[in-house]
Amino acid sequence: MGRLLKDIFSFEDRPRFERIGFLIFILIVLVFPWIIKSAYGRAVMIKFLLFALFGLGWNLIGGYGGQVDLGQAKNVGFGAYATGLMMLWWNVPFWVTVPVGMIIAAAESFGVAYPMFRLKGHYFAIATLCVALVWKELFVFWDWTGGARGVEIPIRPTPNFTYMQFGSPIYYHYFIFFLFMTQLLFMNWFRKSKLGYECQAVRDNEDVAASLGINVYRTKVIAYTITGGLGGVGGSFMTVYYLYIDPDFVMPLDLSILIAMTVMVGGAGSIWGPVIGAALLIPLDMYLGAWLGAQKRLGIDFMIYAVIMMFIAAREPKGIWGIIERMRKKRA
């Protein structure tokens, strides 16, 4: 038990500058809403934390596991709809809907993982993309999910913690930060676990992994299942934060790609990569996109995105974190 707690909370094995950086990051996020009063600035911060949360979960299969999954939006959708529909139908408290959403997302991932991992590399990536698209179409088509009109969450008369509805964005800020931290700590445990090592070995070389007693197929299926469950958490948050969900909003292809992209830009397979990637891409999107839109120069932000993406893909496959690590090694 003591060891488990230590594995979750300890960053001792990381170099000192990382730990200091992490501490500064926590402090900034904690005081942020008291310094930044603009509603837009706060919304950007919340979206950043949300995408950092998405990235952390995706990093398990995409970064540590090395399997390019382009369908994480379906799991976001499962989480979002589980929370939305259960609240709408039965008034179920938010904190009950979260594990239900996670279990649904994980169960679905487990089910599709079995046939999907018969495929490798690009073929696997395309399969994940297709599965996510199929689910999105189903949610548009079905009546019981609200179809294309989506689900509207009834507004509660008073702010409350049961349904996580608040008047002020400050609450949502700390709420998403809490979810982000739990997932970060889970990943901190994961990267030190046997499964974490096994995933990395499978990513690096499947033949070697198998020769060391690792069941490659099983490892992939487990990693994909956990990633699915983790994706649901952010979806549940989206439901109570935006109070409205539809398939185009919570499970589109763009979302799947953006999640994968933030992690790859930040640094796949490292604990900080997803956070760095989201810290770069989300403000860029929200500020640059808005500013260029106001200038009637729509689309330029997408070009900038694409250039960043191409630069990372061509020059630094380990993302921004890879650049930082290399610079540090050079100085040492």
Place this chain on the structure above:
Amino acid sequence: MRLLEVKHLFKEFGGVVANSDISLEVEEGMTMGLIGPNGAGKTTLFNCIAGYYRPTRGKILFDGKDITGWPSHQVARIGIARTFQGMKTLPNMTVEENVMVGAFCRTKNREVARGEAQEIMELLNLREKAQSLPTELPIAIQRRIELARALATKPKLLMLDEIAAGLNPLEIKEILQTIKRIKEERRLTLFLIEHVMEFIMTISETVIVMAAGRKIAEGPPEKVAREPKVIEAYLGEKYAKG
């Protein structure tokens, strides 16, 4: 005691017969060498035993158990470790992590795995390189990493596929010493493929010679080296007669 037994093994790829009617026995504690010209089917035989290929026909017994057609991770767990021809490291993991992955074969506990890895790195003189990435290191050290990783799975039988290939004479001598030492300390049975003759002839008690998918000779190294069939396989008919 008989540790590994291969009975009438065939492996065909489409029409190509890579292994034809191979039978062999490896006694516990011995060192068995496997030689033969390129394309003789040596690595195919290793891959069949290690579970990478399913044999077309025949049986493989390990420790009295029938392991024919077992997947490679199960073969590893029952106690057969292997290294690969060429270089196969885990490039994005440090040397220590490489070895730890091997140690995780026998434990769930990270500290136990790390302890085991450190012990083996000590044994193979890899301690200073623990935090380096394998791809940054010279070939001779990468070979030791592979050896360490395989050893960490606590095998009974260690199969080495051309562990000395591409090394200079000094490095060959070194790795020969290392292998002899770990064999003693870990009470291993060795089965190795090698092209470097001075290596395999000094270390093996018995040598098997393969050519064109068949086993053509078996015996003590000095005897096998003089057999006309073996000389013929390596140098052609002309030399065998003379």
